[in-house]
Amino acid sequence: MAREFSTVGVVGLGTMGAGIAEVFARSGLAVVAVDVDSAAVARGRAHVEESTGRAVARGRMDEAERENLLGRITFADSLEAMADAELVVEAVPERMDLKTQVFSALDRICAPDTILATNTSSLSVTQLSVVTGRPSRVIGLHFFNPAPVMKLVEVIRTVVTEPEVVTDVEALAARLGKVDVTVGDKAGFIANALLFGYLNHAVSMFDQHYATREDIDAAMKLGCGLPMGPLALMDLIGIDTAYEILDTMYRQGRDRLHAPAPIIRQMMLAGRLGRKSGRGFYSYESEGSPVVVSDDLTPAGDHLGDGARAVRRVGVIGSGTMAIGIIEVIARGGYDVVSVTRGREKADKVDQAIRRSLEKAVQRGKISEEDRQSTLARMSASTSLDDLADCDLVVEAVVEELSVKQALFANLDDIVKPGAVLATTTS
Numbered sequence: 001m002a003r004e005f006s007t008v009g010v011v012g013l014g015t016m017g018a019g020i021a022e023v024f025a026r027s028g029l030a031v032v033a034v035d036v037d038s039a040a041v042a043r044g045r046a047h048v049e050e051s052t053g054r055a056v057a058r059g060r061m062d063e064a065e066r067e068n069l070l071g072r073i074t075f076a077d078s079l080e081a082m083a084d085a086e087l088v089v090e091a092v093p094e095r096m097d098l099k100t101q102v103f104s105a106l107d108r109i110c111a112p113d114t115i116l117a118t119n120t121s122s123l124s125v126t127q128l129s130v131v132t133g134r135p136s137r138v139i140g141l142h143f144f145n146p147a148p149v150m151k152l153v154e155v156i157r158t159v160v161t162e163p164e165v166v167t168d169v170e171a172l173a174a175r176l177g178k179v180d181v182t183v184g185d186k187a188g189f190i191a192n193a194l195l196f197g198y199l200n201h202a203v204s205m206f207d208q209h210y211a212t213r214e215d216i217d218a219a220m221k222l223g224c225g226l227p228m229g230p231l232a233l234m235d236l237i238g239i240d241t242a243y244e245i246l247d248t249m250y251r252q253g254r255d256r257l258h259a260p261a262p263i264i265r266q267m268m269l270a271g272r273l274g275r276k277s278g279r280g281f282y283s284y285e286s287e288g289s290p291v292v293v294s295d296d297l298t299p300a301g302d303h304l305g306d307g308a309r310a311v312r313r314v315g316v317i318g319s320g321t322m323a324i325g326i327i328e329v330i331a332r333g334g335y336d337v338v339s340v341t342r343g344r345e346k347a348d349k350v351d352q353a354i355r356r357s358l359e360k361a362v363q364r365g366k367i368s369e370e371d372r373q374s375t376l377a378r379m380s381a382s383t384s385l386d387d388l389a390d391c392d393l394v395v396e397a398v399v400e401e402l403s404v405k406q407a408l409f410a411n412l413d414d415i416v417k418p419g420a421v422l423a424t425t426t427s
């Protein structure tokens with residue numbers, strides 16, 4: 001039988017701690033929430049009040065539930081308040097010196113069977129455990145940001161963590177409505193070990209002026225289906241926290257991928273910490289606000305179409321997944337499309353795939369029957385590149401082989417009218 005907790009503690013009420021306190025209180029636990037001084041406690045309390053206020057506004061809880069939730073949290077500015085907690089989660093900044101201080105103090109204040117957990121993203125849980133007299137009851141409990149929303153928690157077991165402690169914490173995660181994954185003590189665990197190389201790379205891309213912050217974020221949201229772009233995510237995580245995580249991972253693994261892009265440290269030193277300070281890669285309405293406001297890097301107005309040449313007829317070459325999708329999108333967008341394939345059989349395959357897709361779109365109510373018919377009417381098929389002669393734009397989506405694409409472009413150059421644009425879908 002897993003241990004049933006009734007009182008838990010949270011140390012550090014910043015980006016993560018305030019959310020973790022809310023998650024505990026939501027599931028009926030009494031929570032002792034501690035930060036360094038009254039101002040920090042007030043910020044933490046305000047964070048929980050705002051977050052639960054938003055939940056009420058969205059109909060996710062009623063006002064009475066909110067009152068009860070807030071009533072279960074006791075705020076304090078001294079760790080001595082943790083004396084009765086059966087489990088404490090530490091969520092102070094990602095620095096070993098701070099965390100070891102907190103762990104030694106908790107070890108002194110809390111009962112011997114109290115489980116001490118850290119929300120660290122990258123520091124060694126084992127190294128933290130040995131500053132206490134109870135290393136077997138020290139564990140990692142890594143929540144994700146924002147804690148009330150994200151489903152995952154990583155449970156980090158060191159080589160000395162008692163199996164019962166792991167079971168107790170896994171059961172607690174389930175009670176909180178979270179899905180847990182249990183992993184060994186290696187910097188970054190699962191999610192951050194995979195995520196942070198990518199975030200770091202996105203920052204370098206931005207710093208090298210390869211693309212704007214808006215375009216980098218749009219590429220990953222709209223091209224890869226992620227809910228948030230990497231630079232917006234850096235701001236959500238906190239630039240200082242991200243720096244400490246990358247730095248620890250780099251020191252531990254020596255993988256260049258994790259060597260923090262220099263601009264991250266510069267931003268940290270300049271106090272551009274992301275949402276929490278109101279300015280990071282983006283600017284926000286106020287400290288802690290998720291609302292992005294315009295700043296000197298915000299692109300001016302929408303110039304789409306200004307001076308652009310008119311495109312009426314588009315050619316698409318190829319019969320694979322991409323070509324089929326592109327033909328459909330362009331035809332649905334109101335352009336005439338000539339599809340060029342190598343042979344009748346492939347042309348039929350393209351035609352049938354688009355008909356099926358349009359049929360589904362009608363069934364799902366995404367387009368009307370009239371839209372379907374007019375889209376089909378705008379499409380024509382050919383097996384000869386010569387039929388692209390009057391296109392304003394030709395998009396090739398043939399096999400990913402440079403020599404094939406080069407030969408095709410050379411051919412098209414002789415066929416298309418002057419001023420026509422040739423585009424490639426190469427990855």
Ligand SMILES: NC(=O)c1ccc[n+]([C@@H]2O[C@H](COP(=O)([O-])OP(=O)(O)OC[C@H]3O[C@@H](n4cnc5c(N)ncnc54)[C@H](O)[C@@H]3O)[C@@H](O)[C@H]2O)c1
Binds near residue numbers: 012090095122145
């Ligand atoms: N930010 C994220 O997205 C994220 C996600 C998962 C885990 N984490 C981890 O959570 C921990 C906290 O990160 P954060 O982003 O919430 O940091 P933060 O800077 O937003 O908040 C830290 C809080 O700890 C308080 N604090 C500092 N020293 C303290 C002490 N001695 N006693 C009590 N409170 C103290 C600060 O006043 C502040 O309120 C870090 O270990 C971080 O790696 C962060």
